[in-house]
Amino acid sequence: EIVLTQSPATLSLSPGERATLSCRASQSVSNYLAWYQQKPGQAPRLLIYNASNRATGIPARFSGSGSGTDFTLTISSLEPEDFAVYYCQQRSNWLTFGGGTRVEIK
Amino acid sequence: QVQLQESGPGLVKPSATLSLTCTVSGGSISTFFWSWIRQPPGKGLEWIGYIYDTDSTNYSPSLKSRVTISVDMSKNQFFLKLSSVTAADTAVYYCARGFCSGGSCYAGFVDQWGQGTLVSVSS
Numbered sequence: 017e018i019v020l021t022q023s024p025a026t027l028s029l030s031p032g033e034r035a036t037l038s039c040r041a042s043q044s045v046s047n048y049l050a051w052y053q054q055k056p057g058q059a060p061r062l063l064i065y066n067a068s069n070r071a072t073g074i075p076a077r078f079s080g081s082g083s084g085t086d087f088t089l090t091i092s093s094l095e096p097e098d099f100a101v102y103y104c105q106q107r108s109n110w111l112t113f114g115g116g117t118r119v120e121i122k
Numbered sequence: 123q124v125q126l127q128e129s130g131p132g133l134v135k136p137s138a139t140l141s142l143t144c145t146v147s148g149g150s151i152s153t154f155f156w157s158w159i160r161q162p163p164g165k166g167l168e169w170i171g172y173i174y175d176t177d178s179t180n181y182s183p184s185l186k187s188r189v190t191i192s193v194d195m196s197k198n199q200f201f202l203k204l205s206s207v208t209a210a211d212t213a214v215y216y217c218a219r220g221f222c223s224g225g226s227c228y229a230g231f232v233d234q235w236g237q238g239t240l241v242s243v244s245s
Contacts, residue, residue: 048230065221110182113168
């Protein structure tokens with residue numbers, strides 16, 4: 017099973033700041049990686065697929081990069097609605113999620 | 123806009139079989155990949171499995187011996203059965219639709235989710 021490790025576990029930032037979230041895979045997943053956002057009491061929302069492609073309707077402030085084992089989700093300027101938990105997920109070998117990064121208001 | 127809605131018992135006894143239904147509205151179930159994903163309270167996400175092409179399935183290696191996913195095209199519904207449940211199976215269960223873009227459909231990415239239903243395993 018491919019293990020995805022996300023860091024940091026919690027990111028404390030202010031609105032307008034840049035957020036950089038990391039996801040590291042235990043073995044190469046090529047570019048078969050997605051990012052999801054989850055708010056309390058809601059289902060996750062697909063943000064990025066194939067490492068760097070924004071899903072339909074996702075604002076341009078969200079961007080993804082990386083390939084192989086190291087990936088990054090960047091939120092260029094945090095909006096109030098962006099404070100949430102973010103999960104990476106791979107589909108290279110079965111389908112597994114990382115443990116999540118909570119982006120909280122500082 | 124497609125909508126998904128989970129339904130089923132909120133409480134299941136240990137060793138029993140958990141059964142859930144996902145009803146799809148606003149679109150046909152005859153295409154796309156259809157998944158079940160769960161999330162224990164306060165924890166992360168776990169993919170249970172998915173179904174496509176009526177009877178093709180793929181299950182989590184850790185749950186494979188206990189999981190069955192099936193579909194009823196005539197009712198636009200798909201189903202989850204998880205046998206021999208324990209307290210560790212207590213979770214919010216989501217049904218979800220595989221993501222398609224630019225003519226490609228991905229079993230392993232999902233872009234439409236149900237609201238989720240909490241299933242507790244307890245005597």
